[in-house]
Amino acid sequence: MSLPPxxxxxxxxxxxxxxRYSRHLIIPDVAMDGQKRLKQARVLAVGAGGLGSPTLMxxxxxxxGTLGVVDFDVVDESNLQRQVIHGQSDIGRPKAESARDSIRxxxxxxxxxxxxxRLDSSNVMEIFADxxxxxxxxxxFATRYLVNDACVLLGKPYVWGSIYRFDGQASVFWAEYGPxxxxxxxxxxxxxxxxxxAEGGVLGVLCASIGSIQTTEAIKLLTGIGDPLVGRLMxxxxxxxxxxxxxxxxxxxxxxxxxNPSITELIDYEAFCGVVSDEAQQAAAGSTITAAxxxxxxxxxxxIELVDVREPAEWEIVRIPGxxxxxxxxxxxxxxxxxxxxxxxxxxxxxxxxxxxxxTLKGAGFASxxxxxxxxxxxxxQVDKTLPIY
Amino acid sequence: xxxxxxxxxxxxxxxxxxxxxxxxxxxxxGSAVVERNGVALTPSEAAATxxxxxDVLEVVRAVAGG
Numbered sequence: 001m002s003l004p005p006x007x008x009x010x011x012x013x014x015x016x017x018x019x020r021y022s023r024h025l026i027i028p029d030v031a032m033d034g035q036k037r038l039k040q041a042r043v044l045a046v047g048a049g050g051l052g053s054p055t056l057m058x059x060x061x062x063x064x065g066t067l068g069v070v071d072f073d074v075v076d077e078s079n080l081q082r083q084v085i086h087g088q089s090d091i092g093r094p095k096a097e098s099a100r101d102s103i104r105x106x107x108x109x110x111x112x113x114x115x116x117x118r119l120d121s122s123n124v125m126e127i128f129a130d131x132x133x134x135x136x137x138x139x140x141f142a143t144r145y146l147v148n149d150a151c152v153l154l155g156k157p158y159v160w161g162s163i164y165r166f167d168g169q170a171s172v173f174w175a176e177y178g179p180x181x182x183x184x185x186x187x188x189x190x191x192x193x194x195x196x197x198a199e200g201g202v203l204g205v206l207c208a209s210i211g212s213i214q215t216t217e218a219i220k221l222l223t224g225i226g227d228p229l230v231g232r233l234m235x236x237x238x239x240x241x242x243x244x245x246x247x248x249x250x251x252x253x254x255x256x257x258x259x260n261p262s263i264t265e266l267i268d269y270e271a272f273c274g275v276v277s278d279e280a281q282q283a284a285a286g287s288t289i290t291a292a293x294x295x296x297x298x299x300x301x302x303x304i305e306l307v308d309v310r311e312p313a314e315w316e317i318v319r320i321p322g323x324x325x326x327x328x329x330x331x332x333x334x335x336x337x338x339x340x341x342x343x344x345x346x347x348x349x350x351x352x353x354x355x356x357x358x359x360t361l362k363g364a365g366f367a368s369x370x371x372x373x374x375x376x377x378x379x380x381x382q383v384d385k386t387l388p389i390y
Numbered sequence: 391x392x393x394x395x396x397x398x399x400x401x402x403x404x405x406x407x408x409x410x411x412x413x414x415x416x417x418x419x420g421s422a423v424v425e426r427n428g429v430a431l432t433p434s435e436a437a438a439t440x441x442x443x444x445d446v447l448e449v450v451r452a453v454a455g456g
Contacts, residue, residue: 051456137456144454164453185452186433187420194421197455233423233430235450246425246450251432 001231003177005224006132006157009036010065017109021063034223035063041222044068044131046119046147048099050202051137051161053085054211055218059135060103060110062219067103068131070115071095078390082204119143121266124150133221135159135214139196141188142269148173148181149266152256159217161210164194166203166238168210171229171248172217175257178231183251183258191274192356199349201313209236276355283359287370291378294345298322303342308376309357310348318387320347320379328357335364347372347379349390391443408436415449423450 013021013035024030024038041064045052048071059067075083075090075098083095090098096114103112115127119138128134128150136147136158144160151158151173158173160181173180213234220226233246256263276284289297297304298321306323308315315325326334328348338344344366348354354371361369372378380387393400395411402411408431409419424436425448431439441447 047456049456139454139456141452141454161456162453163455167453169450169453183432184423185421187418188454189418189421189452193416193418194451194453200455202455233450244448246423246430246448248423248430249432251434253432253434 001177001227003221003224003228003230005034005037006221007037007041007223009033010039012036013039017063020107020109024062029225030223034225037223038063038219039065041133042066042068042131043133043135043218043222044070044115044128045135045137046070046143047137047139048083048085048095049073049079049137049139050082050163050197050204050207051211051214052099052135053083054208055135055137055215056099056103057085057106058212058215059218060107062215063107064110064218064222066111066113068113068115068127069096069099070117070119070127071099072116072118082202082207084207119146121146121269124266125154128154128156131156133157133159133218135161135218137161137211137214139198140273141194142273144181145188145272146266146269149256149263151175152180153265157221159214159221161214163202163206163210164197165201166206168206168234168236168238170210170213170217170234170236171232172221174230175250179248179250180254180257182256183254184233184248186251186255188273191277192280192352199353203238206236206238209238276352277359279359279363280352280355283362284355284371287358287362288351288355288373289345289370290373291382294320294347294372294379295383297345305339305342305344307338307344307346307357308348309346309354310376314349314390317390318376318380320376323347328353328360331357331360332364335361338366340366344369345372346370348375350377351375391441393441393443393445393447395447396449402441406441408439408441411441411447412449417449417451421452424448425450 021035073095075086085102086098096116100112152175161170217229233248235244252259308323308325309328346354358371380389412419424431
């Protein structure tokens with residue numbers, strides 16, 4: 001399926017632009033007409049992180065006239081393993097500003113518009129309205145459903161990509177011509193079931209593999225060349241080095257773009273996706289201690305059993321002295337090994353997984369068990385500052 | 391009956407539906423794309439699909455990293 005170009009051509013290219021884009025101009029399918037369309041195009045990147053980095057850099061180099069960047073975060077040292085639009089000297093700077101500076105260095109002819117706000121239901125429609133196409137590289141389910149729903153309601157194409165460890169997925173969602181995100185994934189996984197890249201890790205270069213698909217698709221849509229990735233889900237496995245295209249269809253029962261939509265306006269996406277399950281919230285209520293309180297208990301020699309519920313690779317990086325490792329997924333099989341006569345204290349990296357594990361323990365009768373708010377990260381920032389944070 | 395899920399053989403009860411398989415895999419129906427014998431099922435189709443002996447399934451779970 002080919003689609004008409006998304007953007008009308010700009011009036012003309014300058015002499016400088018002809019020189020800069022000459023390798024595009026001599027491709028018959030792009031040529032002067034396609035390059036003028038890129039010049040006229042307005043593309044919004046949601047997130048200047050792992051996927052946003054290569055996407056923004058290549059869209060800038062390709063000559064997309066206006067690039068919008070949505071990001072409220074600041075550059076952290078742990079971003080630099082994959083977020084190549086930022087550099088060492090950008091640590092601590094707003095990502096949007098750092099991205100703008102890199103784009104200017106790559107191509108000063110690009111107009112960059114910054115949106116340094118957290119994208120939410122109150123601002124998304126207004127921000128998206130000014131762009132031809134949205135490229136999504138956010139790191140959470142709530143924002144992805146928000147972006148999808150806003151794109152469906154506004155009739156805009158949504159160039160989507162997603163990564164985890166060695167796996168990546170990409171597609172173009174455009175309800176007018178094919179399925180939307182909810183046609184594939186109508187419901188988010190339960191909170192705590194799918195780790196984020198911060199919890200589970202990601203191979204840095206995976207961002208380039210998936211970001212390059214997103215950039216290619218954006219350019220194809222803007223200029224109207226080739227077969228867009230509408231109605232196909234690309235699934236990339238870096239370990240097998242395989243790309244598979246799964247043909248996907250619009251779901252007539254889709255809650256937003258189906259025959260009888262139940263979603264006709266934006267909803268509360270944080271509530272829809274949740275951060276912690278209801279069970280975990282109930283378990284953690286009144287059974288949460290701070291890192292400082294744990295330190296006090298350990299110093300006083302209180303009889304406690306300290307259990308780390310993270311994965312072995314995380315345990316190798318940093319741990320709280322005196323703890324034993326039982327990964328959250330293995331906990332149900334190890335309940336009989338836990339002492340009944342001591343208070344069990346659980347911790348993880350940030351306090352989400354330990355809350356889920358706490359629900360498991362409480363359900364098994366360990367009524368006095370508690371978990372540590374903020375996990376080993378809180379311990380390393382508040383109690384023992386010599387420890388690494390990852 | 392025996393089905394193949396992401397390249398690995400798996401024993402299922404006769405008459406098992408797709409949501410039951412997803413449950414076994416620890417996945418919530420609606421948060422995974424299921425391809426059965428080369429054809430991707432829409433979520434509403436998946437909910438009602440009874441699996442058959444010898445089915446070849448690819449299950450792609452939702453991830454949100456970026």
